[in-house]
Amino acid sequence: MKQTMDKQRHSESSASKAPSRRQFFTDVARGASAAGMVGLGLTAWASSAKRSDPQAIRPPGALSGDDFLNACLRCGLCVEDCPYDTLKLATLFDPAPSGTPWFEARQVPCEMCEDIPCVAACPSGALDPALQNIDDARMGTAVLIDEKNCLNFQGLRCDVCYRVCPLIDEAITLERQRNSRTGKHALFIPTVHADICTGCGKCEEACVLDETAIKVLPMALASGSLGQHYRLGWEEKARNGGSLVPEQLKLEIRRPENSNAN
Amino acid sequence: MPTERQADRRVGAEALAQLGWWHAHRFLLLRRFCQLSILALFAASFWYELDILKGNLSSSTVLNTVPLSDPFVLAQIIASGHWPAETALLGGFIVLLFYVLIGGRSYCSWVCPVNIVTDAASWLRRRLGISKTTRISNSLRYWMLGLSLLLPMLGGLLIWELVNPVSLLQRGLIFGLGSGWVLIAMIFMLDLFISQRAWCSHLCPMGAFYGLIGKLSVIRINARNRERCDDCMDCYKVCPEPQILKPVLKGAANSVSPIIFASDCTNCSRCIDVCAESVFEINTRFTTEVENKK
Ligand code: SF4
Ligand code: SF4
Ligand code: SF4
Ligand code: SF4
Ligand code: SF4
Secondary structure, three states: OHHHHHHHHHHHHHHOOOOOHHHHHHHHHHHHHHHHHHHHHHHHHHHHHHHHHHHOEOOOOEOOHHHHHHHOOOOOHHHHHOOOOOOEEOOOOOOOOOOOEEEOOOOOOOOOOOOOHHHHHOOOOOEOOOOOOHHHOOOOEEEEOOOOOOHHHHOOOOOHHHHHOOOEOOOEEEEEEEEOOOOOEEEEEEEEOOOOOOOOOHHHHHOOOOOOOEEEEOHHHHOOOOOOOOOOHHHHHHHHOOOOOOOOOOOOOOOOOOOOOO | OOOHHHHHOOOOHHHHHHHOHHHHHHHHHHHHHHHHHHHHHHHHHHHOOOOOEEEEOOEEEEOOOEEEEOHHHHHHHHHOOOOOOHHHHHHHHHHHHHHHHHOOOHHHHHHOOHHHHHHHHHHHHHHHOOOOOOOOOOOHHHHHHHHHHHHHHHHOOOOHHHHOHHHHHHHHHHHOOHHHHHHHHHHHHHHHHHOOOHHHHHHOHHHHHHHHHHHHOOEEEEOOOHHHOOOOOHHHHHOOOHHHHHHHHOOOOOOOOOEOOOOOOOOOOHHHHHOOOOOOEEEEOOOOOOOOOO
């Protein structure tokens, strides 16, 4: 065995005649600069691919942003185990980095399977196995994006998005408003509650317009973020069981003797 | 312009005449069968919802139980700072063990579908007599490998997997290729017109990675009957890594082992196919050397 190893070493060194030191450094420099250029190109490409990423709706349980892109093996096992053919793997120029799973809600929405087979299939943890209840999924959130064309905003009773929602009256509610056009009817405004909506996209699929008025957007696009320094007075008050600043003085209201108040 | 020599005779002509067509193509046929049936199993499992081999070469499950994962993708994931779930790690370990035994770059010639593309380019190159080639350093692939692991460490993003043509093609053949053929066509053109065996033997970091894995592997090609070599050069022409052949074929004087220990060897066994003198055979690194047997 040892003899074999010796011979191996011999054979490998005689494969290329020992290059001169200068040759060696030239080779290293050339290799390094070629690799460096490839690296720059790839980094540029990657940042553009990343920019398209926020448009893609991910399967339930997907880690957020870069964490997902780094964890996903691009194996498609989630795609294979999705019984409704919702998920697909992105190819080179899709609006998601190539090889990663995504879906187009308008085509095939997520049916919110109770046993979440896509998450169970994922070998890498890119779809977080901690997701046990599909109602906790946050694939994105629906946004009623076009109030101009939504039929309910015209005072018609379309309600389709509301009625197909698996979390009807929780994720999406109909809020009554006065119809000022007729003066005597109500508008029933579909209102998405982003803290409950799973982003399944059934509403987007069902919308009867040619171009849907309600769209599922990834959380990163759909949600704003409140600055850290904001404190909402009513919440602080509830948390502390009372106002943090001294209550305002209650001054007695004085009125003229004969006022007809009350 | 075909040179006279190439116009005169085709690579493997003697082998063809002496051993017959089947014999002179047996490893090539076996390999294509192996590559295509792996892809076919994946595709069938996807399209017909069978549970034989689900997923793709990056990660898969056999019969819904045994996980298999590509250690190169896992290495990139770990470099990016994410620790993969146990299933993936176990799968990676199984695959790693397999290639440590049978030769790392067996992945290249027996599994990777890009190999079919680059072999085709190389074949066409020989048929058209294109001999002009741009020299690319053999070691560039190790730089590429370093890069594919360094970029995720620096930027925290799996950059190589966004473009990796190997992942792209195998995935594409199973799930639908989309516009990915552009990249594959580019590799074909590069290999055909610009530089001989540019991709697999000079650039592909995946090949470099599997080469490293296979450094100590057991299965090896052996130029056992090298004293019979009549310098026809056919093996040099079909070998994707011809630089590894000379030392073993000509090493008898320096008592270099006839076993190819260079980890660049893809175990494709084409050298066995095309050699009319049956110089090569495939066996293990522990084969006792029978020198100068007549
Ligand atoms: S929850 Fe069900 S329908 Fe939705 S993506 Fe997962 S497997 Fe597909
Ligand atoms: S199963 Fe997991 S690792 Fe595989 S493609 Fe889906 S998300 Fe990525
Ligand atoms: S995406 Fe639409 S249908 Fe799905 S939970 Fe949200 S509001 Fe309901
Ligand atoms: S070198 Fe790369 S592309 Fe070529 S066969 Fe090996 S893995 Fe495939
Ligand atoms: S030495 Fe033989 S088996 Fe190894 S890569 Fe070359 S032709 Fe293939």
